[in-house]
Amino acid sequence: xxxxxxxxxxxxxxxxxxxxxxxxxxxxxxxxxxxxxxxxxxxxxxxxxxxxxxxxxxxxxxxxxxxxxxxxxxxxxxxxxxxxxxxxxxxxxxxxxxxxxxxxxxx
Numbered sequence: 001x002x003x004x005x006x007x008x009x010x011x012x013x014x015x016x017x018x019x020x021x022x023x024x025x026x027x028x029x030x031x032x033x034x035x036x037x038x039x040x041x042x043x044x045x046x047x048x049x050x051x052x053x054x055x056x057x058x059x060x061x062x063x064x065x066x067x068x069x070x071x072x073x074x075x076x077x078x079x080x081x082x083x084x085x086x087x088x089x090x091x092x093x094x095x096x097x098x099x100x101x102x103x104x105x106x107x
Contacts, residue, residue: 011106015099018067022096027052028060032069032088040073040085061086068092 006012022028030050035041038049043061047054064070069092074084 011103013099013103015096016103018069019096019100022064022067022069023100025060027056028064028069031057031060031064032093035070035086035088036090040087042083042085044083046086067096069096 006017022032027050030052031046034046034049038045041049043054043057046061047057050057052060061070065072065086069089071087071089072084073087
């Protein structure tokens with residue numbers, strides 16, 4: 001397994017790290033694109049519409065929520081037995097992309 005590294009660079013901020021983790025994964029991009037185009041959706045709706053299976057989608061939704069790239073209408077700890085709806089958080093997605101671009105293009 002390759003060793004994961006982070007650049008030794010003061011410009012590598014938590015937002016840059018979140019952007020790389022979020023947008024560097026094909027499934028996460030596909031989920032974000034689906035949510036952007038179709039609005040709030042349940043996990044089941046997402047699974048039916050993207051190329052990843054349920055366990056993978058569940059894992060990616062947690063990561064996307066942690067990065068702030070999606071929002072959920074039911075708070076953590078209250079989701080058991082419910083069907084929370086996930087939405088793309090366009091302002092946060094733009095923040096992450098801007099942070100990544102600044103890191104890559106500015107000296």
